[in-house]
Amino acid sequence: MLPVLVGLLIVSLLLAVFLGSENLAFFELTESQATILFDIRLPRVLLGACVGASLAVAGAGLQSLLRNPLAEPYLLGVSNGAALGTMLAFVFFSQFEFARPIFAFAGAGAATFAVYQMAKSRAGMNVERLVLSGVIVTTFLSSIIVLLTSLLDAAKLRSFTFWLLGDLSQGTKNGFYLTFVLVIIGTVILSSQARALNLMMIGERDAFDFGVEVKKVRLIVFAVASILVGSSVAASGSVGYVGLIVPHLIRLLVGSDNRLVIPFSAISGAIFVVLADTVARTAIAPRELPVGAITALIGAPMFIYLLRRS
């Protein structure tokens, strides 16, 4: 399975690098073609891979933690928190490049914390309460975003509204380095908690009884998911459905063992977003579509299909 996925990732990366709005003569690149390839196309493809991997890993982790295969960064308000954070960075600290990811983490973390606090009751945390809290926080944050977009300078926010749909064209090399480092660390940390997550997936009570430090694992997963979602939202806006569809498909293929699901989701998430972005870049070239529209277009029907099958 692993070699197949790695092979697919390499193929899709190659495909993505070969395809673009400009046809490049790969064996005799002119100076400007070299710039196109190495400064524009390659960083974007690699950033897409990191964003896909981040979202898929965060999704897989949150789903196991919350014992709900439908749990997703978007459903839980994590993404909206990150989006609001990024928006504030956009408006107030647009001159600092790293304000965006930092505010995005902060927003994602704050949203996660708020959802978690709301969902927690004396008798522990049940999943229904959590999902409901997620919906409340999500809609609350969305309305703040809408409010801010109506109040603030329209010109300043024009790029932001486009970015909300998920857009990889604004990625920078620094953004790629950051998401790359974070996705590697995040995947390793979550994989290290995979056995504990296998128990959490069955039930928090079970996990506790069989030796899992439930609170510690929960904190680790929430923190890592916030960081992963935050960094990918800061880099590319809201690319939807990746965190939902990818782990789901992987579970259909290899079962629910998180030691497989988490790393495999990372690779498959990367494949998914790289391919989706290739479509976004080439479908109506030289114009571009937001990659979030493509992932939703593929993701939503697939999700309904999966839901009906299970």
Place this chain on the structure above:
Amino acid sequence: MFYNQKLAIKNTHGYQLSAISYQLFRIVFPAKNNLRKIHFVILLFICFFSLTACKSANQTAQTEVKMRDIADDLGRKIKIPEKVERVVSLAPNLTENIFAIGAGDRLVGVTTFCNYPEDAQKIQKVGDTMNPNMETIIALKPQIVFVSTASQIETFTKTLEANNITVFVTNPKDLNGVLTNLRQLGEIFGTPERTTILLNELFERIAAVDEQVRDQPKTKTFVQISKEPLFTIGKESFLTEIVERAGGISVTKDVATAYPKISKETALAFNPDVLILSESPDNTEPNDVFKNSSAVKNKKVFKVNADILSRPSPRIVDALEQIAEDLHPQTNDN
């Protein structure tokens, strides 16, 4: 009271009435605490009734007003009064056009976007182009509302026409459109002399630009509407025509839609000789993909006020002149 009523009739749109009557009232009844308040309420009631009476008087007056037929840009046959006194504009370029033909003083309502000319900023705001406030518009009792977009035009028109307000749809999209629109507005507002002077001036300026760039090579120009994400002008934008007229060639002239988001790869490959930035807070410098382009290398990056670039109004000729000058500066040296 008699005096009051007379005043109300004189003030046909008596919405300052209550304030005026309150002043009057204070003169007639000097401060006597509660009693005064009660009296004031009664007086307000009376004013209200006199106002309604006044309104019906107005309506009968309106039906008596001589009407004329005119067609708007949607081809709708509409009736407008012979003498147009009060209008609302729901687009910044239409506001500019109405001011340009000398009828700015008849604007009683404009959008929050209407910032030019300066006098437009003093006029009552009725929301923005996409979300005008119906109640405010109706309360202003305009005769005509000028709109440029046709979104939800039917409900919009119905509501306003139910209140005896005519909706005039006009959306000039290019240089000719602006000129036609100005002529049409001149007819509507009855300012033909001023309009003719304006049009002649514009024709002359356009002709001067044509002359200026006639023998010049066409310069490869990229118009950057937004830096991140990278938006530009496409086939359907009037700016494509403006750039051509100014002696350039828009490298994105074949890209579909008016304002497409363009692939950075393609933008880089265009390697434009001149970059025109639509100057706004998020668009003050060229996108990074242009850092090796001949435009940046040769310092051929120019900024044009975004309002001028985005509004088909007389100022579009300013943009035309400015771009022509940017593209072919040598002609200005002599």
Place this chain on the structure above:
Amino acid sequence: MLEVQNISINYGVCAVVQDVSLSLEAGKIIALLGANGAGKTTLLKSLNGGLPVAKGVILLDGKELKAFSRREIAQKIAVIAQETETKFPVSVLEFVLSGRFAHGAAFGWETPDDLRIAVECLNSCDLANYESRQMNQLSGGERQRVVLARALATQAAILLLDEPTANLDLAHQALMFRLVKERCERENAAAVLITHDLNLASEFADEILLMKNGAIAAKGAPEKVLTEENLIEVFKVRVLLDENPHSGKRRVTTIY
């Protein structure tokens, strides 16, 4: 092995368990009996640290329970809780192997030993060849036995069982108790179990704790606790008491 000294447990301001003591020694089975809401499950949950104790102490192998990490406790105490269900496709083998969590590295794979133990436990629970079946495709009774197999796979010396026979047919109820009993007798393990089946308790338990309103109403050997007086007091039903002709243990028949 497990010493419980005068513990009380509160939910908010309500005392759910009051002043309960018990002593679990190797080889012993203690049955918790009582009406619904008597605090049996609460007490059981507190025995592995799952609920904080307001008063009193719990000693595990002579040391206070709080001093152990979750992993250490899980190595010594295994739990069979009421029905667990998961929305994820988990195989029976994966489920049973999760019981080996406390023994392996948190990061890594199960050893061949883990695998062997898991398969043995499945076999002993009458679940041979169930390894690759999915948990959510099993019947309630089968699932209950997988849960038992997982608890056995921990090789913990103390078993805490909360109504382990709720979903089981007669044959498997007997199997469940036999497995617990064998484990206690042969491997010096011990068990605390909650059940509503007075006769099973009487047959298999060495000691019965009869609970009422969070406190102990009676405590001791089955024939000492299962008296008409106690049962009327706790369950408010009339009973007929006699002797099981096969085992000679106390037998309870409810009079409806």
